[in-house]
Amino acid sequence: MLCLSCGSLSRNRRLWNLLNTENSINGNILHFSPSRSLFRKLKKDKNIHYYATDFENEFLADYKFDITNIDQPDEKFDTIICFHILEHIVEDKKAIKELYRVLKPNGAIYIQTPFKEGDIYEDYSITSPREREINFGQWDHVRIYSADGLKKRLEQQGFNVIIKEHKSDEMDWHHGFKSPETILIATKK
Template sequence: MRSFIEKNNKDLICPFCGSLARTRRLWSILKTKNSIKGNLLHFSPSRSVYRILKKATTINYYSSDFEDEFLADYNFDITQINQENETFDTIICYHILEHIVNDKAAISELFRVLKPNGVIYIQTPFKDGDIYEDYSITSPKEREKHFGQNDHVRIYSAEGLKERLEIAGFKVDITLFNDVKKDLYNGFKSPEIVLIATK
């Protein structure tokens, strides 16, 4: 294993760029699948990926954060994205949808602004079984108790989110990464699920 710093939750931080395990995996996927191209929309970007993509001269990089908590150049509301139809070649939507009450509107918008043959990378916390959501739970304390974080509104299952994406028109692949030895060396989480959706 390389010299990563282990957090209390067992996540591994890079001491050089500050990236989390899921961020390093995302970057590896983007490079492997040649998805750093054209118009790229990135919601609530991590600093490490933002810095790299912001400097890239071969893409049009749209970094967005609705609540001004991340480095970003736009403030798109994911349920009403202020862009034309079929604008983006690649969309990164990592740990966003579990915060959105009207996730079906958000998914519809993601489909609308993605180009034909475009790809979107989606990750949230996942659980087994069905999606767990209860819109009567509104207080931060109760949301943390039920959903694991005080600003989360549901916990998805991978299959449940896949179904919601497919209803909107996406083709979805649930990708499971589970090469423990290789993942440990690279500072990735293992096992880890990423949904890769295409239009």
């Protein structure tokens, strides 16, 4: 459901609510492929250092970081937003390693992808856009994660991970949320 006022999607409104609830809008924030609505809100916050990045020039951004080789020093970011990114990255384990490297101790990464039940499904022999759409749900996706599978991949790198399952409740209508929805929060040990 698109907000007619700000143009945000439900997932962006829930993320904004979660970031505020978790007090995660502080310090240095790295945001991959930000939505316009969140970019505008975070960009004007003078109390943070906001690093909006988009590798393929499809979103508003000030930087063009490669998630598998982030051109920033170790332990720089307090918060990282990685919504609907990892399912596009062939070398996701390398990306996860980089996210760990640039995250400060006790920092948090908010991660969302399309999820399915069971195991992670990936097959690198599938390369045509049509076959990727059939197998992974979108022409530019290279896998479909399960929440548990992604949690295990993140933990293998050293992250502590919680899976937040948002179920439908009375606040969905008030905030314009769509449920159910799953978000992973990975913190650095």
